[in-house]
Amino acid sequence: MDLEIAPGEIVALVGPSGAGKTSLLRLMAGSLMADAGTASFGGQDLAHLAPSALRAVRSRIGFVHQDHSLVPIFRAHQNVIAGALGQRGFWSAARSMVRPTSADLDRAHRLLERVGIPEKLCLRTDSLSGGQQQRVAIARALFQAPHALLADEPVASVDPTRARAVLSLMKEIAEERGLTLVASLHDIQLARELFPRLVGLRGGRLVFDSPTAQVNDAALEALYRIDSPAPHADG
C-alpha cells in the first residue's frame, strides 16, 4: 500500500470490517509499528525515532477512538487536560491533573464550549452520555494543539442525526485550524457527503484512492462485496 496525505487534507477511510482501517490509523499515529515498509509523519520515519522523539510526534497527533477511551473516573476537564500529557514532564502533568492552573481550565472550558458541552466541565466522565463523552474525546484531542486529527469510527455508536453533527463538527474544526483529518467510517453516505477524498481498503490492501466525486457506485459495490462462502464439508 502506498498512501500519502498532505497537511490540511480531509480524508475518509472506507471499507468493510477487517479491511485494516484501524491498523492503518494506528500506524499513522505511531502506536503500531509496521512489520515491513515505512510509516512516516512530517517526513520522520516513525519506526526509527528515539523514544522521546516518538513521544513528541505522538503528542501532536490527536486521536478520537471509537469507544472514546476516556478515563471513566476523571472529571471532564481532567480528561481534556490529559491531552497535554505528551508535552509535559511528570510533575507538571501531575499538577495539571490534581490542581489544574486557571489557564488550563480556561482552555479546557473553551474547547468544551467549542464542542457544545461547556456545562459538563467538572462532571465525572462516567456520568456523561455516549455522545457527550465523544465530545470530551474530541476536546482532549484538540487540547493537544495537534497537527493532525485521526478518528477511528468516531460515529459508530451514535444515531444518524448525531453522527452527521459530530462529523460536521470535526470537519469544521479541522478546516478552521488547518488540521489534517483522517477518519475511518462505516457510513458510506456520510463519507461521500462530507469528505472530499475517499480511500477504499479491503483485506489490508488499497482498492482506490480518489476525490469523492470520482468514486462511483460500482467501485463501492466491489469494495463491500461479500464473497460467497466456500461450501461446507458436511453440507
Next chain:
Amino acid sequence: MIPSRPPQAPGEEHPEEPSRRLLWISGIGASGLVAFAWLSGEINVSGFFGADRARNLKRFLTEDAIPFPLREDGFTWSGLWTWVAGHWNAAAGEATLTTLWIAVASMALAGAGALLVAPWVARTISTREPFLQNGPTGALWIWASRLARLICILARALPEYILAFLWVAILPGSAWPAVLALAMHNGGILGRLFGETLENLERRPLQALRTLGGSRGQITALAAVPVALPRFLLYFFYRFETCVREATVLGMLGIVSLGYQIQDARSRHAYDDMLLLVGFGVLLVLLADLTSHGVRIWLRREAPR
C-alpha cells in the same frame, strides 16, 4: 430439520467422562487422606474424651476462668470493672496499643512497597511499549517483570512467624521483628495483587493516553493507579485485619504485643488474666474488621462502577 447426532463409535469417549473420573479419584483420594490423618495414631481420639479432660474443663470453666477478685467476694460489676481497669493500666493497655501500632506500621510499609513493585509485576506496564496492544515487549522488560513476581512470591512464601523468628535474632527486644516480618509477608501479597489489578485494568483508556504521548510513569501514576485505587484499598484493608491478628500471635516470640502478655499469663497459670487479654485481642480485631467494613461501604458508594 435438525441433524441427529451421529452414533458414537465404539471406544470413543464422551468428552465429559475424563473430568468426572478425575472428580471421583480426587474425592476418594481426599477421603483416604482424612481417614489416614485420624487413624495414623498421631491424633489420639480417645484422649479427647478421658475423665481427666472432663475434670480439667470443669475446673477451667468454674474456677480458673472466673476473675480472681470475684472468686471469693462474689460477682459485682464494680469489682469486675476495677479488675479490668487494673489490668488495662498495668500492661494490657500498652500491649493492645503496641499490637495495633505494629499492624499499622507494617501495613504502611507493605502498602508502600507494594505500590513500588506493582507496576513491575504488571506485564502491560513492564514492557517496551506500555499499555499498547500488540506493542513490542523487549526481553529486559519481561525479565524485570519476572524478577518482580519472584520477589513477591519469595516474600509471601515465608510465614510471618518464621520471618519474625529470623528478625528477632538480628533486632532483639523491640517491635521491629514483628513489623518487618509482617511488612515483608504482606508486601509480597499486596505487590502481586496490586500488580495483577493494574494488569487487568480496562486497557483502552490507558492505551489512548499512550497514543497521545503520555509516558509510562505519567499514565501509571496519574491514570492507572487512581482507577485501581478502590480495589487496592479493598485488598489493603482485608490484609490489615489479618495483620492485626498476626501481630497478636507474634507476641509469643517475645515481642511486646498482646501475644507476649497472653503467654506470660498462661505461664503463671493465671487463666482469668489470659482470657481478659484474649478479649482485648478480639476487640482489636473487631475494630479492624469494622474499619475495613466501613471503608468497603464507602468505596462502593463512591465508585458505583
